[in-house]
Amino acid sequence: MDTFATLLVLCGVMSLALGVPPIWTQPEQIHISYPGSPGSMLITWITLNKTDSVVEYGVWGGKLFELTAKGQAALFEDGGSEKRTMFIHRVLLRELKPGVPYVYHCGSDLGWSDIFYFTALRERVDWSPxxxxxxxxxxxxxxxxxxxxxxxxxxxxxxxxxxxxxxxxxxxxxxxxxxxxxxxxxxxxxxxxxxxxxxxxxxxxxxxxxxxxxxxxxxxxxxxxxxxxxxxxxxxxxxxxxxxxxxxxxxxxxxxxxxxxxxxxxxxxxxxxxxxxxxxxxxxxxxxxxxxxxxxxxxxxxxxxxxxxxxxxxxxxxxxxxxxxxxxxxxxxxxxxxxxxxxxxxxxxxxxxxxxxxxxxxxxxxxxxxxxxxxxxxxxxxxxxxxxxxxxxxxxxxxxxxxxxxxxxxxxxxxxxxxxxxxxxxxxxxxxxxxxxx
CATH class of the missing domain: 3.60.21.10 (Metallo-dependent phosphatases)
Structure with a gap:
């Protein structure tokens, strides 16, 4: 093994020994909820490092990701012994068309989620949820x-x-x-x-x-x-x-x-x-x-x-x-x-x-x-x-x-x-x- 390769191995071992955490900007744990306002949906996800909070979306069958919404990330510290931290992202989508399916992904230029879809809730009272x-x-x-x-x-x-x-x-x-x-x-x-x-x-x-x-x-x-x-x-x-x-x-x-x-x-x-x-x-x-x-x-x-x-x-x-x-x-x-x-x-x-x-x-x-x-x-x-x-x-x-x-x-x-x-x-x-x- 040459000197350069040996140094790389040693650096890797030292990182493991020191417990250096990975950089984690990829969105995960994506879930949606209805925030209570007609024509809206709230997208929530987590990254372990700080990134922007962006959702790109569009009507199913239309131009992919033609709409963009931005939100905020809040730092959450767990109460356990390690005091682990994560960033919880929330982005509110507004002016959705009732009963229309949408395609979306979330994240930032540091990493995007898979593509998901949802149907905007109908606003009428005469439907059968x-x-x-x-x-x-x-x-x-x-x-x-x-x-x-x-x-x-x-x-x-x-x-x-x-x-x-x-x-x-x-x-x-x-x-x-x-x-x-x-x-x-x-x-x-x-x-x-x-x-x-x-x-x-x-x-x-x-x-x-x-x-x-x-x-x-x-x-x-x-x-x-x-x-x-x-x-x-x-x-x-x-x-x-x-x-x-x-x-x-x-x-x-x-x-x-x-x-x-x-x-x-x-x-x-x-x-x-x-x-x-x-x-x-x-x-x-x-x-x-x-x-x-x-x-x-x-x-x-x-x-x-x-x-x-x-x-x-x-x-x-x-x-x-x-x-x-x-x-x-x-x-x-x-x-x-x-x-x-x-x-x-x-x-x-x-x-x-x-x-x-x-x-x-x-x-x-x-x-x-x-x-x-x-x-x-x-x-x-x-x-x-x-x-x-x-x-x-x-x-x-x-x-x-x-x-x-x-x-x-x-x-x-x-x-x-x-x-x-x-x-x-x-x-x-x-x-x-x-x-x-x-």
Whole structure:
């Protein structure tokens, strides 16, 4: 080996020994979200070194990348021992044509992503949006991911609702597990708005990985927000304010006040006429019949009835959601699927004996938290609770379509049974709002 080659080898060995990090300007972990304003979409991605934040895009079938939008990059430092840093880029696309597909890539002159596409959300209220719903999907054992990837590739969904618990956990290995998980879900989240809420597995460092990595509407760092799609008003909130009060009990009261104000606005006659369906998404359920000691197994669960050991006592959410006529409440946390009869205060209010979900007199609850993670699935208590209609410990996820102002369809897909729909329901309502309970 000549002297020059020997020096090159020695330099390489020294770099490895010193742990010199690579220069990383290539975009990764691309995902999109709906920022709440008609005709818009928000593109988010990560680089490990600082670069410009640029999205080049155009209408599908038109001139490629004829439009350009620029944004900003924020430095994020993980709370782990290495204090790893990354740059989180956000670029807002405006004046998109409703229902039109767009092609885009993101990055800078230091590196561009692959080419992705999305369809701008329709602005009308008279269309039928389609959703995938699930929680509790990890980097290890993401059982449902391949099927969700295929669903997304055939354009089955207009939006995806991930109801808490990501990666298991995003902060682990100095946030490298979070990086890997976001790379995994790029195959769906770069094509369809990926709408989220926080779960208990995001709590480390005051939910910092969740708050920084996702870009939801509003100005609450994705902890709670609402948005409109078709005939639906969707409210995402944090159940974790009831359990991690060390991060500030005031957050519980701030969220409750925000929820009340948002529900009041959504129930103004002109707004409820436009978007009659109100659907909430939060991680920990009010009810469940699992064989563990989670909050939902307690009669006076914190999420349902609040906290009595605070000053003042902290209100729960069941009365609030009932008072404002919430139609459907979707949850996760339990690694299983459970469909409840229409229920309020542990009392079943079916529409009728033969058609329980036709004009029910209470909200309907769905738990779908078995997308797949390292903690596997959760068992149930042997006996059915009187308010529990159907339950399964299969891995899987839910699909939902809101057809119009009166008909909503939901089904649970079993990945264990090769994509079979193991449960389904039609929720039919001639009236929405608190008057529907009368």
């Amino acid at each position: 389609r959703f995938a719903l699930y929680g509790d999907m990890g980097n290890e054992n993401p059982q449902s991911l391949a099927r969700l990837q295929k669903d997304t590739q055939v354009r089955m969904y207009d939006a995806i609702l991930h109801i808490g618990d990501f990666a298991y956990d995003m902060d682990e290995d100095n946030a490298r597990i979070g990086d890997q998980f976001m790379r995994q879900v790029e195959s769906i989240a770069a094509y369809v708005p990926y709408m989220t809420c926080p779960g208990n597995h995001e709590n480390t460092y005051n939910f910092s990985n969740y708050r920084n990595r996702f870009s939801m509407p509003g100005n609450t760092e994705s902890m709670w927000y609402s948005w409109n799609i078709g005939p639906v008003h969707i409210i995402s909130f944090s159940t974790e304010v009831y359990f991690y009060t060390n991060y500030g009990l005031d957050l519980l009261f701030k969220q409750y006040q925000w929820l009340q104000k948002d529900l009041e606005e959504a129930n103004r006659p002109e707004n409820r006429a436009q978007r009659p369906w109100i659907i909430t998404m939060g991680h920990r359920p009010m009810y469940c019949s699992n064989a563990d000691k989670d909050d939902c197994t307690e009669f006076n669960s914190h999420v349902r009835t609040g906290l009595n050991d605070t000053t003042p006592p902290a209100p729960g959410l069941e009365d609030l959601f009932y008072r404002y006529g919430v139609d459907l409440e979707v949850w996760a946390h339990e690694h299983s699927y459970e469909r409840l009869w229409p229920v309020y205060n542990y009392t079943v209010f079916n529409g009728s004996l033969n058609e329980p979900y036709v004009n029910p007199k209470a909200p309907v609850h769905i738990i779908t938290g078995s997308a797949g993670c390292r903690e596997r699935t959760d068992p149930f208590v042997p006996e059915h609770r009187p308010w529990s209609a159907f339950r399964s410990s299969d891995y899987g996820y839910a699909r939902m379509q809101v057809f119009n102002s009166s008909h909503l369809y939901l089904e649970q897909v079993s990945d264990d049974q090769y994509g079979k729909a193991i449960d389904s329901m039609w929720l039919v309502k001639d009236k929405h709002g608190p008057e529907a309970w009368l």
